[in-house]
Amino acid sequence: xxxxxxxxxxxxxxxxxxxxxxxxxxxxxxxxxxxxxxxxxxxxxxxxxxxxxxxxxxxxxxxxxxxxxxxxxxxxxxxxxxxxxxxxxxxxxxxxxxxxxxxxxxxxxxxxxxxxxxxxxxxxxxxxxxxxxxxxxxxxxxxxxxxxxxxxxxxxxxxxxxxxxxxxxxxxxxxxxxxxxxxxxxxxxxxxxxxxxxxxxxxxxxxxxxxxxxxxxxxxxxxxxxxxxxxxxxxxxxxxxxxxxxxxxxxxxxxxxxxxxxxxxxxxxxxxxxxxxxxxxxxxxxxxxxxxxxxxxxxxxxxxxxxxxxxxxxxxxxxxxxxxxxxxxxxxxxxxxxxxxxxxxxxxxxxxxxxxxxxxxxxxxxxxxxxxxxxxxxxxxxxxxxxxxxxxxxxxxxxxxxxxxxxxxxxxxxxxxxxxxxxxxxxxxxxxxxxxxxxxxxxxxxxxxxxxxxxxxxxxxxxxxxxxxxxxxxxxxxxxxxx
Numbered sequence: 104x105x106x107x108x109x110x111x112x113x114x115x116x117x118x119x120x121x122x123x124x125x126x127x128x129x130x131x132x133x134x135x136x137x138x139x140x141x142x143x144x145x146x147x148x149x150x151x152x153x154x155x156x157x158x159x160x161x162x163x164x165x166x167x168x169x170x171x172x173x174x175x176x177x178x179x180x181x182x183x184x185x186x187x188x189x190x191x192x193x194x195x196x197x198x199x200x201x202x203x204x205x206x207x208x209x210x211x212x213x214x215x216x217x218x219x220x221x222x223x224x225x226x227x228x229x230x231x232x233x234x235x236x237x238x239x240x241x242x243x244x245x246x247x248x249x250x251x252x253x254x255x256x257x258x259x260x261x262x263x264x265x266x267x268x269x270x271x272x273x274x275x276x277x278x279x280x281x282x283x284x285x286x287x288x289x290x291x292x293x294x295x296x297x298x299x300x301x302x303x304x305x306x307x308x309x310x311x312x313x314x315x316x317x318x319x320x321x322x323x324x325x326x327x328x329x330x331x332x333x334x335x336x337x338x339x340x341x342x343x344x345x346x347x348x349x350x351x352x353x354x355x356x357x358x359x360x361x362x363x364x365x366x367x368x369x370x371x372x373x374x375x376x377x378x379x380x381x382x383x384x385x386x387x388x389x390x391x392x393x394x395x396x397x398x399x400x401x402x403x404x405x406x407x408x409x410x411x412x413x414x415x416x417x418x419x420x421x422x423x424x425x426x427x428x429x430x431x432x433x434x435x436x437x438x439x440x441x442x443x444x445x446x447x448x449x450x451x452x453x454x455x456x457x458x459x460x461x462x463x464x465x466x467x468x469x470x471x472x473x474x475x476x477x478x479x480x481x482x483x484x485x486x487x488x489x490x491x492x493x494x495x496x497x498x499x500x501x502x503x504x505x506x507x508x509x510x511x512x513x514x515x516x517x518x519x520x521x522x523x524x525x526x527x528x529x530x531x532x533x534x535x536x537x538x539x540x541x542x543x544x545x546x547x548x549x550x551x552x553x554x555x556x557x558x559x560x561x562x563x564x565x566x567x568x569x570x571x572x573x574x575x576x577x578x579x580x581x582x583x584x585x586x
Contacts (some may be wrong), residue, residue, distance in 0.1 A: 133157050138211065148230045150174045152183075163207055165193035178227045188213025204261040214268040214286075220406060222276045263290040274406055285314025295491075302359060303333040318381055318407075322346070328355070334358035340368075347379035364404040368416075372396045377425060392425035392469075400478070411506040412481045419475040419487075421582070424468055431465035433494045436517055436526075467492060473582045481506035489583035496586060498522075500580035501530075508534045516578045518586045523575035 110355040136153045143151040155169030167492040173185035191210040219227040268286035273279075294306040311325040323346040330339040353370035366453040382389035400416035403409055475487035482502050501513035510531050516524035532538035 136355045163193035168189045186215040208262040212266045216270045218272045220274045274440045282317045287312045348376045367401045389428045394420040394422035396420035422472045427467040432467040487581035520579035524578045
């Protein structure tokens with residue numbers, strides 16, 4: 104008797120499940136597309152368009168929706184700023200009988216997000232202020248009604264997966280474009296702490312791969328990371344990417360608790376390819392060699408002005424035996440010895456403008472180069488920036504204002520053995536059009552030095568020593584030594 108009872112219960116459950124699946128299979132969910140789109144419109148203000156089909160899957164149990172678009176009706180006639188190729192969700196059946204929703208996974212394929220910032224500083228996803236208030240009020244009313252009706256509690260999600268996602272950011276005012284391509288992101292071990300609010304309540308682990316990040320001519324690729332998130336902070340212990348054809352390893356921290364995400368990067372730099380760095384900053388591969396060092400940077404993620412104005416940290420790079428193609432640096436430094444160039448035209452800004460055509464054709468070797476930058480909210484201090492050739496040493500002091508792309512009283516000096524300036528110049532103006540201010544006393548000194556170099560010295564004393572000043576205040580006392 105007991106066996107028959109058990110068998111009856113099992114058969115009843117089996118028939119119930121089969122009947123449920125058959126009923127769900129017969130239902131045409133596409134009939135509900137207008138209703139779904141209306142709910143999204145009323146609750147958010149955005150227009151949701153489902154161009155594809157809504158399909159039920161039985162193994163696993165879930166729903167698949169294809170070709171989805173989201174647009175802002177108040178921006179450029181509702182041009183979509185989100186396109187989604189396919190959305191899949193799979194749920195567990197048993198918890199549904201207890202009014203619990205447990206999602207096995209959510210998968211988003213071919214997600215394309217377009218973010219535009221207008222010349223007036225508005226974003227394409229922003230709603231009008233009055234409309235936003237109205238929609239927020241409706242949302243609060245809907246939530247209150249839902250709670251009184253006793254709807255399901257917050258959904259528990261085990262895994263969320265993004266495949267081949269792309270993000271494009273356009274700044275119409277600055278005419279800048281940022282592309283993040285081929286994003287593959289897996290969020291696992293997702294837990295929710297109901298005692299905390301918003302993002303602080305989410306705990307998860309994740310790994311991500313990004314194919315390319317492009318901003319104008321700057322290009323990073325093959326980005327890989329693994330991280331965990333807690334208290335709205337993602338700790339990335341393993342970060343790897345390629346930039347300037349150099350593989351960089353490090354760690355990072357991303358704080359998303361505020362209005363703008365805050366990012367902290369710590370990277371070890373090994374064998375940085377300077378040819379690619381010079382190609383980006385100077386427009387050609389005139390520098391050949393490698394450099395080593397590290398960087399620690401923090402900034403708020405936003406448009407480029409936001410990144411530059413919040414950037415702070417340190418960067419240090421050192422290199423030896425670096426080739427400068429097509430320029431004789433020593434000859435340029437002693438330009439007063441050349442009758443084609445008057446002493447007052449000796450201009451260290453050639454390093455930035457690539458304008459000394461008369462010296463093209465000869466190569467140089469920089470025996471030692473050191474670059475230490477201390478960055479404090481868009482102002483870059485040249486803490487220890489110098490280079491040496493086989494004959495000379497040059498140092499830089501001052502600061503750069505990167506948010507405005509200009510020099511802040513940058514001084515450049517050709518040094519003697521004590522680090523005192525033989526010749527000095529001040530560089531002002533913008534990065535694109537640097538302006539050099541000359542020190543007349545220094546010009547006369549370097550002219551004398553250049554003249555002495557072409558005459559037979561009367562003693563074994565180096566010509567450079569003839570103009571040294573024992574009472575001078577050293578301009579530079581950093582890592583780069585006098586040759």
